[in-house]
Amino acid sequence: MMAKNLRPDSAIYDTFILSFCKQGKISSAFRVLKDMERNGCSRTLQTYNSLISGLGSKGEIFEIYGLMDEMRERGISPDIYTYNNIITALCEGGKANDATSLLHEMLDKGISPNVSTFKILIKAFCKSSDFKVAFEIFEVALSICGHKEVLYSLTCNEFLAGGQLSEAKDLFEASLDRFFTLKDFMYKDLIDKICQDERLDDADYLLHKLIDKGYGFDHSSFMPVIDGFSKRGNKH
Incomplete structure (x- = not known):
């Protein structure tokens, strides 16, 4: 292109930057960024999201954070992907509490978090065993995104783990009531762990609820309940 005097535009440079960032070659991405600016192409929202x-x-x-400050100086507003990328980085870096401040910032700016935003945060707080905050975020997610099956299944499985x-x-029961x-x-693991916790009546209740709601489910789910009652001598 250069030899034919065809000047690459921002979209072409962004393609290279995105590719290098996906490969983890950050220094190469910043070299392309320098070439981009040398050739008179402006940084775009896509440029920042990739970096x-x-x-x-x-x-x-x-x-x-330095790039975020730079975006503000250049008048480029972050979008949902920008925030989700930063929230992911913070959560993976063990800074989930800092990530919640970004959630508040999004809401203040009128940028609606999506299901992915909440999934990242719920998983992070469950990983740090802060289940109270995780459930609070789950409830906020329901109020913004609606009663999505993916939110229930993720939170239920994370709490189970x-x-x-x-x-x-309780989350699984609520999901059955919504016919998800x-x-x-991970309902088989849930029933099994409830039986291991010697809460056989609760496990039995879940089985009957599955049946009453007309669900087709893995019949091996019966085994830990049957074994548990048998060990108690409750043959009937």
């Missing part, structure tokens, strides 16, 4: 995503994968939080059996059971599909719920 923030790439820096996030390397845990370069300080540099990300964190040993929050009562909360996981079972494919993304």
